[in-house]
Amino acid sequence: MGRSKITVVGAGFVGGTIAQRLVETDSYDVVLLDVVEGLPQGKALDLSEASPICGFEPRIVGTNRFDDTADSSLVVVVAGVPRKPGMSRDQLLETNTRIVRAVVRDIVARSPLAIILMVTNPLDAMTYVAYQVSQFPKQRIVGMAGVLDSIRFRTFIANELNVSVDNVQAIVLGCHGDSMVPLVRYTTVAGRPIEEWISKDTLQALVKRTRKGGGEIVSLLKTGSAYYAPAASVVEMVEAILKDQKKILPAAALCEGEYGIHNLFAGVPVKFGSHGVEEIVVFDLTPEEQVALEHSVNAVRAQCQKVDQLLGCQA
Template identity: 60%
Template sequence: MKKSKITIVGAGQVGGTTAQRLAEKEFADIVLLDIQPDLPRGKVLDLLESGPIYGYDTRLTGTANYEETANSDIVVITSGVPRKPGMSRDDLLRVNVGIVKTVTEQVVQRSPEAILIVVSNPLDAMTYVAHRVSRFPRERVLGMAGALDSARFRAFISMELGVSVENIHAFVLGGHGDSMVPLPRYTTVAGIPLTELLPKERLDALIQRTRDGGAEIVKLFKTGSAFYAPSAAVAEMVEAIMKDKKKILPCAVLCQGEYKIDNLFVGVPVKLGQGGIEEIIQIQLTPEEEANFRRSAAAVRELCQSVDKMI
């Protein structure tokens, strides 16, 4: 029986922690790739040495050679650079478009049947790049955004109400950024709508903190950005696909008429299974929610129009 294989491109904090989370689940061989050859080798060696303590026998490979990634079932792309002082948004976009384009070309050549999960920022635009370059069907290209943003929303609700995160289900739609759209009306605590548990001013504060979730951590870290929660979100998505769970999660996917959005990657609830995206779940939005969602989509479209000039 062929062993499943997952490649993670980029051995930074997100990539390395994702490798750890997936290694501990033991359902696939893991390849960790980076342009700095010693970095993935060192992280893989560290992970292998923790196996006897934690109790996993996952086969791990650290490499700078794309040949090692051949025949991957899933490829997670975390590559990219953070914005640096003096760098404009377009400068950052141009650099990361080039990186994601090259990575996608390399992995697709060797794993033409893989499912691509994009984590690189700006996320919605980078998922668009991976889709354009790979020419894969939309079912096999998705971005990790809503799963992370929803987890942050759930964490803040848990802290606010003093209840278990396991009792909380939440949806955050739209682009991965300031314009994201948390939906309190579709957020529940043990089945109770969140709108019945918190006054509007507290809801608004939690929504704003969710939108600022990544920036809040960057401010605290001073140098660097979040990696524990992003890697956990990737692992949740990968597990849903690998185990054919039919799990509904918000992900950045190519809408082709759904939610009145055409030919644009934006966060919506999807059913994840063995084939990748198996269904886009359409929920009814109020006029205000729809207006916020369309505003978010417009911000993503503006980024993608800039990308079109760079590819």
């Protein structure tokens, strides 16, 4: 049985690290694509030269041509611009809608059976763009955010308690941003509820830190944003899909009534398999958790209304 072909669109820090983690699994043929000439080719060559030591076959190609991505099983889209000083959220939304629209059209033309995994921000809205432009079934469009937010929460808890991260189970729902909803009630350490381990005030501080997790890294780096943890999160999702693991992970998926959310991409627990999103797993939420989730989703709803206007203007 041949290897699955994975394309990563965007060869910056996040895309390049995703490509590295993928080739090091020694399971896939990887195409790294970027509009900047030489950038994907250089990174692909550098990764290939690491293969004798790292123990993988150098199955990676760097390119500026979408034709080289043809017949991909899965495409990870990282292409887009970060929010820059002085740039409004609407300007970021407009710029990245235009970029993602063009990228998705090129993907669809060459890999009509692919699963598209979105990473570009604003994440939930860009996943909606990919869905609208591709016209793919909802199972084949998904966004990465919940995995990243959840592993940040798990890391902060483990550090606070000085226990292994493997002992901590946590899940974060809602949109990727300040209104995300860590489900404290379902958070456990070695099977025991988190409230038995940490005071309420400390727990709320960890929740707040999780919501600001990306911003904390940006403030430390000064000129950049996170890429190691986002890349690891993407690869966990890729493996769950292409290895048909049936793993349940939080991700941005199209809700059609689940959690009271209709026709929007929102961060929810998803069972992943070879077809992509195989099931949205519904947790029982308290009234307070439901209100928090609805508040989180409202921000996405407003962005998607703006996206509809932008796509109409660009048609």
